[in-house]
Ligand SMILES: [Zn+2]
Ligand SMILES: [Zn+2]
Ligand SMILES: [Zn+2]
């Protein structure tokens with residue numbers, strides 16, 4: 001997992017708490033905030049944006065990622081999320097799939113150790129007060145994932 | 158339909174063309190750009206952000222709307238969209254549903270005429286060169302829509 | 315709009331009421347049922363299937379349509395829907411988009427009159443007791459829709 | 472992981488191959504089939520049902536699950552999937568989230584050993600010829616998942 005500096009972690013913590021305040025969640029009353037740190041150094045925020053037709057809602061993590069992509073940032077250092085739960089809630093499967101699309105190629109290697117860098121983007125999950133956090137790579141949260149390679153492997157058959 | 162100034166229209170046209178350049182669409186190769194004008198005067202951009210798992214992709218319009226909501230803007234003057242099609246392509250049903258959530262209450266009335274302002278947010282659809290456009294209100298694009306009222310009506314039974 | 319016989323309408327009404335009883339909606343408590351009449355004469359049912367991650371839920375209409383397609387039926391005569399609302403609630407935008415995909419080609423014409431049969435699939439919306447209904451074609455519910463033609467027009471540029 | 476009999480495995484293998492033939496995938500050309508074995512003994516099939524608006528498409532696994540739920544089956548023994556890829560492709564994150572909703576409570580225990588039965592529903596992933604398969608529990612594919620508990624924990628704060 002790529003290392004984050006204490007300053008970067010503090011920035012993500014402060015940012016998720018602020019991002020969460022914009023949550024539009026009249027249906028679940030479950031406020032989610034997200035902060036996405038791009039390789040460029042820019043931080044993108046997201047909140048959940050629900051809909052009366054529940055499946056048309058969009059999560060905080062996907063709000064942050066589409067925002068970043070739409071502004072030219074497609075490579076990321078870390079993504080942090082906070083919810084109203086006292087435990088460290090994790091991104092849903094939809095968001096894990098979207099994070100995974102931008103988590104790097106399966107074939108990347110660490111330039112120093114030569115070890116494979118398999119989808120190592122860290123996902124930082126805060127509890128509701130941001131007093132605790134849990135960190136997992138996207139590969140740990142969505143192991144044996146379905147990705148671009150699956151489509152191209154099939155096309156090559 | 159609320160009137161847009163020439164300056165606002167020109168701004169939306171210029172902005173969708175730029176927004177479209179950020180499209181992440183390796184699967185469809187169909188680039189979509191969006192520009193969303195908030196009542197605050199701020200313009201939010203969006204592009205489509207596709208996924209190897211096609212249903213996990215997000216459209217340009219929803220990128221722009223979630224971006225606005227996540228930054229505190231939830232009231233809008235107009236939304237514009239452009240695609241790679243030579244005709245004036247329209248938002249998909251998913252996006253129409255999301256636009257509708259933020260298009261105002263069904264009970265709003267025009268302060269001058271007293272006429273109902275039923276979901277009158279204008280949707281401006283440009284052709285691929287932005288030389289032509291088609292304008293419809295969200296009520297015209299998603300008539301007899303499903304909205305927050307449907308859920309509360311049911312709860313009141 | 316294609317004509318339905320009284321017998322077909324009665325069958326759809328009876329079927330939506332039964333389909334609704336299977337709704338899995340612990341989050342919204344809003345039960346939706348669907349009945350889809352295929353050209354083959356077979357009737358497919360659907361209910362909403364919600365998810366703790368709200369956007370991962372699936373509506374009744376899409377349940378019925380995917381069920382039909384997965385069993386080889388892709389041409390339809392009518393789709394009916396019922397909810398817990400005392401008014402005749404309509405399908406959300408996501409479902410309208412999915413219905414539209416299977417509502418026929420824009421170029422079809424009535425063999426007798428020669429008039430265009432533009433996406434004329436009827437959508438029958440019942441109120442909660444099925445004592446009232448409202449009928450609209452999918453073209454009326456999703457006018458100027460985004461469809462397969464938009465993608466192929468762009469590819470031809 | 473719950474044990475499947477050879478007969479059940481053979482049934483799932485035969486069923487996914489057949490289910491895949493119904494795939495509606497004019498956009499990806501990537502055919503996916505699914506077979507879902509309910510505790511009741513009934514087998515439900517699914518295929519991917521794509522849409523010109525890519526995000527409105529639905530995967531094979533979700534087709535099978537919504538079909539089962541809409542017919543009264545909500546407890547499952549196993550889910551199998553096949554794609555056009557020569558490797559054993561896995562369900563996308565959206566489908567993992569939907570499978571997880573019906574994979575049982577986190578508090579269930581094995582009646583014999585007393586060990587926790589944490590979301591042990593087996594997911595069987597076949598390669599394109601069904602000559603190979605990979606099996607993982609849904610907890611292995613979506614570890615530390617977001618589920619109903621997260622919403623109720625927050626409500627209890
Ligand atoms: Zn999510
Ligand atoms: Zn869309
Ligand atoms: Zn719907």
Ligand SMILES: [Zn+2]
Pocket residue numbers: 210530531532562563564565566567
């Ligand atoms: Zn899937």
